[in-house]
Amino acid sequence: MSGVFSFSEAKQWAYTGTTLLTVGGREQIQSAVAASHRAVDLYRAGPEEERSPGDVRAAHLDLATAYLTSGEVEGAGTELSEVLDADGHTASITIRLRKLAALLGSGPYRDAQPVVDLREHIHEVTVRPTRPTEPR
Numbered sequence: 001m002s003g004v005f006s007f008s009e010a011k012q013w014a015y016t017g018t019t020l021l022t023v024g025g026r027e028q029i030q031s032a033v034a035a036s037h038r039a040v041d042l043y044r045a046g047p048e049e050e051r052s053p054g055d056v057r058a059a060h061l062d063l064a065t066a067y068l069t070s071g072e073v074e075g076a077g078t079e080l081s082e083v084l085d086a087d088g089h090t091a092s093i094t095i096r097l098r099k100l101a102a103l104l105g106s107g108p109y110r111d112a113q114p115v116v117d118l119r120e121h122i123h124e125v126t127v128r129p130t131r132p133t134e135p136r
Contacts, residue, residue, distance in 0.1 A: 010042035
């Protein structure tokens with residue numbers, strides 16, 4: 001077997017979280033949170049050779065997006081810190097960070113100081129040079 005069916009369990013959960021978040025809707029977003037948490041846990045507990053920093057960061061970004069969509073700005077900030085504090089980002093993660101910054105700027109809490117601070121931090125990180133996207 002090849003393709004997505006040959007991915008590690010952690011990567012499958014990461015992709016599940018992203019997919020559910022993209023589908024949207026309250027139930028799917030709650031399921032995306034569970035799937036993304038599972039991906040992060042599996043990556044952290046798994047063998048070193050199966051860890052993918054890019055996929056872990058993507059799962060944290062999915063969690064931040066899900067929390068923000070649910071109005072949980074503090075939870076979004078916690079998940080974002082896992083990504084923003086990391087050394088270097090792939091082009092893919094930078095694109096996702098910029099999309100999240102746009103979401104932060106369009107929400108009903110866009111003028112709240114913690115949200116303004118998050119957007120500024122994202123901007124600082126995304127103007128740095130990126131690494132090529134990790135191979136899948």
